[in-house]
Amino acid sequence: MMKRRSFLANTTLLSAGLAASSGFAIAQGGKPSKIKFGLIGCGGRGKGAVQNFREACKILGIESELVAVADAFGGQALAVGKANGVPEDRCYGGYDAYQKVIASDCQYVLMATPPSFRPLHFAAAVEAGKHCFIEKPVAVDPVGCHSVIATGEKAAAKGLAVVTGTQRRHTAGYLKNKALIDAGAIGPIRGGVVQWNGTVPWIKRRNEGESDADYMARNWLNFCETSGDHIVEQHIHNLDVACWFLGRMPVTALGFGGRARRETGNMFDFFSVDYDFGDGVHIHSQCRQISGTYGRVGEFFTGTEGECLGGGKITGRDVQVPEIKLDTNNGMVQEHVDMIRGVIEGKPLNHARRIAEVTLVAVIGRMSAYTGQLIRWSDVMSNENSPLFSFACKPTAEDFEKGSVVMPAEVPAVPGQA
Numbered sequence: 001m002m003k004r005r006s007f008l009a010n011t012t013l014l015s016a017g018l019a020a021s022s023g024f025a026i027a028q029g030g031k032p033s034k035i036k037f038g039l040i041g042c043g044g045r046g047k048g049a050v051q052n053f054r055e056a057c058k059i060l061g062i063e064s065e066l067v068a069v070a071d072a073f074g075g076q077a078l079a080v081g082k083a084n085g086v087p088e089d090r091c092y093g094g095y096d097a098y099q100k101v102i103a104s105d106c107q108y109v110l111m112a113t114p115p116s117f118r119p120l121h122f123a124a125a126v127e128a129g130k131h132c133f134i135e136k137p138v139a140v141d142p143v144g145c146h147s148v149i150a151t152g153e154k155a156a157a158k159g160l161a162v163v164t165g166t167q168r169r170h171t172a173g174y175l176k177n178k179a180l181i182d183a184g185a186i187g188p189i190r191g192g193v194v195q196w197n198g199t200v201p202w203i204k205r206r207n208e209g210e211s212d213a214d215y216m217a218r219n220w221l222n223f224c225e226t227s228g229d230h231i232v233e234q235h236i237h238n239l240d241v242a243c244w245f246l247g248r249m250p251v252t253a254l255g256f257g258g259r260a261r262r263e264t265g266n267m268f269d270f271f272s273v274d275y276d277f278g279d280g281v282h283i284h285s286q287c288r289q290i291s292g293t294y295g296r297v298g299e300f301f302t303g304t305e306g307e308c309l310g311g312g313k314i315t316g317r318d319v320q321v322p323e324i325k326l327d328t329n330n331g332m333v334q335e336h337v338d339m340i341r342g343v344i345e346g347k348p349l350n351h352a353r354r355i356a357e358v359t360l361v362a363v364i365g366r367m368s369a370y371t372g373q374l375i376r377w378s379d380v381m382s383n384e385n386s387p388l389f390s391f392a393c394k395p396t397a398e399d400f401e402k403g404s405v406v407m408p409a410e411v412p413a414v415p416g417q418a
């Protein structure tokens with residue numbers, strides 16, 4: 001068990017250390033007999049996360065109860081609540097429904113709405129003292145990412161857990177390869193390619209008389225303002241592996257992309273981005289959502305001494321690392337086990353900054369492709385004088401709650417001049 005934990009994200013130790021050194025006493029959680037949890041966003045992943053959370057509780061020998069659910073659409077909340085034994089009067093609909101889940105007696109909140117809503121919902125959940133599972137990505141723009149970082153710091157101060165849905169970080173193959181790379185198996189990484197080339201998961205057409213807000217919330221996967229575009233929404237998994245294995249963030253992104261086949265919304269359907277990680281190290285990021293094209297999802301890195309294929313085959317120097325022992329082969333369950341165990345042991349995991357920064361890495365790739373410009377990491381991360389630092393997509397999550405959503409035109413960005 002100790003071996004496994006030594007490979008889990010350094011942030012475990014960091015957040016515990018930070019809390020101790022800044023004088024905040026994190027209460028020793030102890031193992032509860034039962035955990036009450038709530039869900040915001042009752043779609044595919046929300047339903048899956050409920051099952052994953054329950055399975056994690058079972059592994060830890062803890063009873064679990066889903067006590068409240070929320071969705072923008074009341075019918076969706078009711079269907080998922082009903083299927084999971086939640087009383088009808090605790091199934092909430094509407095753009096403010098998240099507040100009711102957060103106000104319930106749940107101790108953990110699972111958030112699986114479109115990512116544009118995450119910063120607002122996460123801030124409210126931490127304010128109310130809830131442990132948070134925040135699905136990736138956690139925002140769609142720099143303002144949202146900075147908000148998540150700030151909320152993550154509040155969560156750390158309160159001793160709350162923050163875990164995200166980057167399941168590769170909770171699977172044995174990836175954890176082992178990361179350990180091997182850190183032990184010098186392939187030498188310093190000199191370059192690589194990360195890819196999510198697939199098809200459009202789904203599109204939804206506008207219903208007769210439907211409001212801008214409801215259409216965007218239903219068809220969120222095809223609007224940049226709600227999903228961040230697919231480089232953020234989907235390809236983030238592979239970009240996360242690149243940043244994790246390299247142990248640093250890129251310096252610049254220079255990319256292009258466009259829209260060839262997508263039929264609704266305003267997103268691109270292909271991107272090709274060169275991420276410069278400094279010291280001559282480049283990672284080529286490629287993602288596409290077009291049916292009938294060659295599909296490949298994964299990560300490949302070349303080092304001075306060998307090569308590594310994501311969480312799979314690795315060749316190079318013969319180095320030894322401790323065996324990775326997990327509770328389950330399913331990373332989407334293991335991430336919940338790790339979250340709950342951290343709380344029980346009084347060392348809550350806090351991955352807020354990590355996932356916010358990786359979200360921002362994907363955002364600069366999109367920004368470069370949309371504008372045709374080279375985008376610097378420092379301009380979105382630390383240079384408060386840059387207009388990119390305070391860039392926010394509109395409509396915002398607050399607009400949905402206030403009822404002031406104006407849908408953007410369903411046309412993609414076009415960089416450059418004719």
Ligand SMILES: NC(=O)c1ccc[n+]([C@@H]2O[C@H](COP(=O)([O-])OP(=O)(O)OC[C@H]3O[C@@H](n4cnc5c(N)ncnc54)[C@H](O)[C@@H]3O)[C@@H](O)[C@H]2O)c1
Binds near residue numbers: 042073098113137
């Ligand atoms: N970790 C993974 O591998 C993985 C896989 C799939 C999806 N995801 C992520 O999970 C999130 C949800 O994706 P999904 O596939 O479940 O989408 P989905 O469309 O199936 O579900 C989203 C749900 O959120 C609801 N919703 C929209 N706006 C809302 C609001 N303001 N308040 C409350 N509910 C709202 C929608 O009505 C819908 O029911 C996304 O961030 C996505 O990127 C992660």
